Amino acid sequence: MTSGGIPMPGRGARSPEHRVESTNLADILERVLDKGIVIAGDIRVNLLDIELLTIKIRLLVASVDKAREMGIDWWEHDPSLSSGERDVHEENRRLRQRIGELEADRTAELDEAPPRKRAATKRRAPQQQESDG
Amino acid sequence: MSLVWVYAVQEAGAGEAPDMSGVDGERPRVVGTEELAAVVGTVADDGFDEAGLAAAMEDLGRIEMLVRAHHGVVAATAQDRTVAPVRLATVFRDDDAVTAMLRQRHDDIRAALDRVRGRREWGVKVYVDGTAAPPPAPDAGAASTGDRPGTAYLLRRRADRDRGAEAREDARAVAERVAGTAAACAVDVRRFAPQDARLSGRTQEMVLNATFLVDREREDEFRDTVSRSGDGAVVEVTGPWPPFSFAAAEES
Numbered sequence: 001m002t003s004g005g006i007p008m009p010g011r012g013a014r015s016p017e018h019r020v021e022s023t024n025l026a027d028i029l030e031r032v033l034d035k036g037i038v039i040a041g042d043i044r045v046n047l048l049d050i051e052l053l054t055i056k057i058r059l060l061v062a063s064v065d066k067a068r069e070m071g072i073d074w075w076e077h078d079p080s081l082s083s084g085e086r087d088v089h090e091e092n093r094r095l096r097q098r099i100g101e102l103e104a105d106r107t108a109e110l111d112e113a114p115p116r117k118r119a120a121t122k123r124r125a126p127q128q129q130e131s132d133g
Numbered sequence: 134m135s136l137v138w139v140y141a142v143q144e145a146g147a148g149e150a151p152d153m154s155g156v157d158g159e160r161p162r163v164v165g166t167e168e169l170a171a172v173v174g175t176v177a178d179d180g181f182d183e184a185g186l187a188a189a190m191e192d193l194g195r196i197e198m199l200v201r202a203h204h205g206v207v208a209a210t211a212q213d214r215t216v217a218p219v220r221l222a223t224v225f226r227d228d229d230a231v232t233a234m235l236r237q238r239h240d241d242i243r244a245a246l247d248r249v250r251g252r253r254e255w256g257v258k259v260y261v262d263g264t265a266a267p268p269p270a271p272d273a274g275a276a277s278t279g280d281r282p283g284t285a286y287l288l289r290r291r292a293d294r295d296r297g298a299e300a301r302e303d304a305r306a307v308a309e310r311v312a313g314t315a316a317a318c319a320v321d322v323r324r325f326a327p328q329d330a331r332l333s334g335r336t337q338e339m340v341l342n343a344t345f346l347v348d349r350e351r352e353d354e355f356r357d358t359v360s361r362s363g364d365g366a367v368v369e370v371t372g373p374w375p376p377f378s379f380a381a382a383e384e385s
Binding site (some may be wrong): 023024025026027028029030031032033034035036037038039043044045050053058060061062063064065082085114 | 136139142166181182183186187190193196197198199203206207217218219220221222223224225226230234241242245252254256325326327329331332333334344371374377378380381385
């Protein structure tokens with residue numbers, strides 16, 4: 001039985017170069033990071049760390065501007081989104097402080113504009129007062 | 134000392150592990166019971182124990198490597214059989230612990246395999262022009278620039294906002310139409326947040342980012358009808374993906 005028409009390597013063609021059609025890291029992260037059947041292994045991974053990482057990457061994927069506000073800019077160092085050298089501990093400390101606030105902020109945004117947030121529009125609507133008197 | 138990383142679970146006798154490198158450069162292999170098996174890799178305890186994984190969670194470069202390798206092995210395995218992908222960073226002490234887990238979680242794993250049997254995951258994204266940067270409103274500005282710059286500014290802002298709202302409404306309609314078309318050919322769906330334009334590498338704005346579980350017999354139909362449902366908007370179909378998004382029993 002053949003696949004649905006997307007060229008796929010044959011069964012004998014497995015190799016380290018194996019690719020599904022999209023190798024866009026954002027696509028892979030969305031599917032792999034917190035998906036799949038959950039099995040408690042012997043090695044306990046700190047759930048907060050995973051949650052934090054997931055939030056961080058989701059914010060990055062959804063809004064580069066939001067990510068940049070938090071000092072996450074790893075996509076800028078490398079076209080394939082690899083991280084550069086950076087103080088991730090400091091970054092995570094700051095991030096922990098802001099998670100609640102950002103999540104609330106995000107929920108509010110989703111409520112007001114469901115299909116797309118303002119990420120790519122003018123990010124910050126001017127809050128100026130009326131300047132003419 | 135070494136540890137055992139689990140990539141995916143499958144039925145016993147479903148096949149060997151793919152011939153490729155895993156998360157620690159190791160050659161994946163299969164361990165199992167009479168009924169179920171797991172595709173696993175032997176990894177160094179240094180780097181994959183509690184401390185190692187905790188450190189990895191702080192290192193986005195390492196995460197990328199783990200995610201890509203984990204995905205790569207699961208995708209290669211899924212090419213010729215039904216698998217339930219296992220969540221990233223599932224690590225056991227040894228093979229016996231893995232087989233004990235396969236017995237203990239037998240029913241859940243069976244259910245997961247049944248859910249995805251004969252099906253694969255396909256991503257669907259929709260991109261549109263025009264919602265990102267509404268053009269300035271010349272009339273509103275021109276009408277009152279002279280002596281009321283503040284008023285002109287506010288009028289312009291309002292016009293921009295109205296036009297932006299309209300564009301968003303249109304974009305949402307397109308996204309929902311494509312999603313509806315796709316859902317009609319699929320058995321399940323999960324939605325992701327749209328990706329930032331700078332990551333997708335396109336100038337248009339992503340207004341739909343969803344993933345669908347599709348019966349293999351309907352994959353042609355799915356791709357054809359979904360690709361045509363954009364009506365001017367760009368529709369991108371990616372896949373087939375191993376059914377990562379549908380292995381765990383959860384509703385979207």
